[in-house]
Amino acid sequence: xxxxxxxxxxGHTDEExxxxxxxxxxxxxxxxxxxxxxxxxxxxxxxxxxxxxxAATIAMLLLxxxxxxxxxxxxxxxxxxxxxxxxxxxxxxxxxxxxxxxxSEDLAPAFSSNSTARRHxxxxxxxxxxxxxxxxxxQPTANEVAEALxxxxxxxxxxxxxxxxxxxxxxxTLGTTTANQIHNQxxxx
Amino acid sequence: xxxxxxxxxxxxxxxxxxxxxSAITAMAQDTRVQTSQLDYLTAKASSTVDVxxxxxxxxxTAKFLSTKNPDEASVKEVVNGLKGIYxxxxxxxxxxxxxxxxxxxxxxQLRGPGWSRIVNVSSRKEGNVEVYLMIxxxxxxxxxxxxxxxxxxxxxxxxxxxxxxxLTKLEGQFGIPELEIESSxxxxxx
Numbered sequence: 485x486x487x488x489x490x491x492x493x494x495g496h497t498d499e500e501x502x503x504x505x506x507x508x509x510x511x512x513x514x515x516x517x518x519x520x521x522x523x524x525x526x527x528x529x530x531x532x533x534x535x536x537x538x539a540a541t542i543a544m545l546l547l548x549x550x551x552x553x554x555x556x557x558x559x560x561x562x563x564x565x566x567x568x569x570x571x572x573x574x575x576x577x578x579x580x581x582x583x584x585x586x587x588s589e590d591l592a593p594a595f596s597s598n599s600t601a602r603r604h605x606x607x608x609x610x611x612x613x614x615x616x617x618x619x620x621x622x623q624p625t626a627n628e629v630a631e632a633l634x635x636x637x638x639x640x641x642x643x644x645x646x647x648x649x650x651x652x653x654x655x656x657t658l659g660t661t662t663a664n665q666i667h668n669q670x671x672x673x
Numbered sequence: 674x675x676x677x678x679x680x681x682x683x684x685x686x687x688x689x690x691x692x693x694x695s696a697i698t699a700m701a702q703d704t705r706v707q708t709s710q711l712d713y714l715t716a717k718a719s720s721t722v723d724v725x726x727x728x729x730x731x732x733x734t735a736k737f738l739s740t741k742n743p744d745e746a747s748v749k750e751v752v753n754g755l756k757g758i759y760x761x762x763x764x765x766x767x768x769x770x771x772x773x774x775x776x777x778x779x780x781x782q783l784r785g786p787g788w789s790r791i792v793n794v795s796s797r798k799e800g801n802v803e804v805y806l807m808i809x810x811x812x813x814x815x816x817x818x819x820x821x822x823x824x825x826x827x828x829x830x831x832x833x834x835x836x837x838x839x840l841t842k843l844e845g846q847f848g849i850p851e852l853e854i855e856s857s858x859x860x861x862x863x
Contacts, residue, residue, distance in 0.1 A: 632737050635730040639752065642724040642760045646829050647843040649818045653802040654841055656794035 704787075704807050704815035706830040708761045710778050714826070715763070717770045722762035722827075731755050751840055755833035768823040779819050779828055787814070800825065806835075813837075 488495045715721050726734070731752050738749040752758075763771065783790070783805045792804040800822030807815035816837070818829035831840075 628733075631730075632733045635726060635734045636737055638724045638726055639731070639734050639758065640748075641722060642726060642758045642829075643748065643751070643840070643843055645722060645724075645760050645762060645827060646758075646816075646818065646831065647840055649802055649820045649827060649829060650804065650837065650841045652799050652820070653792045653794050653804050653818070656796055656799065656802065657792055 704830075704832045705757065705759070706779060706782050706817050706828065708759070708779070708828050708830075711761060711763070711771075711775055711826070711828070714771055714775070717765060718763040719766045720764045722760055724758065724760040726758045728756045728833075731758065747839065748843065751836060751843060755831060755835070757830075757832040759830040759832075760827070762827040763825065765824045770824075771821075771826045775826065776819065776821055779817075783817055783819070788817070816840075 489497055489501065715723075735749055735752060738745040738752075740746045740749060765771075780803075782788075783803075787807045787809065788805050789808055790803055790805050792802065794802045796802075800820060803819040805817040805819075806813050807817075813835050815833065816829070816831040816835045818827070820827040820829075
């Protein structure tokens, strides 16, 4: 057997090889033009697909935003209305009332009524599914509620002082006929 | 190239936000009246009031004010939009515990740009009350009150848009009892 024929098809050809070549020639590569089947038409306009995709995305976003907003609202209702926090708030009110001489209801009317709080809690339980409730953002802690109530006290005190001083100034300004020495300096306008 | 321009746009937006934020902060700082120099009076005073409520606390407190209750709603309306409320008040047993320099240290800050003294009341009975407003364009950006009596010194600083009329009307409403200054003075006189 001449091995050179196997490499570059030169030299003596073996009969056996020729036979093999003939048998396998049917399977060799036949260059031919690509034929597109008649059933396959031109792809549909990508414009329509894009519009559909955009519309679907917007719909998903709106749905997500709606769910998120609903959840936020429910969490807002839950704030400071838990049975755990209420006693703390009431204690704080009572303590502050004892210190300031005001009634605890005056100090924190938003939390003074248990029935109001219970209504909030009931509304919360109705509006929040257990699944959402598990995922809900952490509620205000007792410390945050205490901070808010203390700030409320401070705010009221500050407003009382401001209002009193402005009232004095207003009264003195209006009573210009008295012997007081009053100077109004209207620099505005 | 397009990506680069987008990045530049983002950086520019961020920069603008930082500059805007800094300007707002600087404006708020200018409106804030420093009272730390009066700290030493705390030891001399028989009673003091020191209230420091920043914007965060105001917003937090506003959540606890009901809009259904008219009194609370009026308070909420007054504090809505405020950036801070600061009050320092000292009451002394003896007269002349604070000095003129203390008053001047407050007045000098209120002579700064933007501040206008709208009222200066001098009364033998009720002492002196000076009311200053910070004017930003056509809006009130802050309020300062300096009230001095022989035995009392009060500095009030409210930052943000203040409605003076509503604020004055608050006295006697929910949680803000009338101080009855007039009647107490009369009693003292008798």
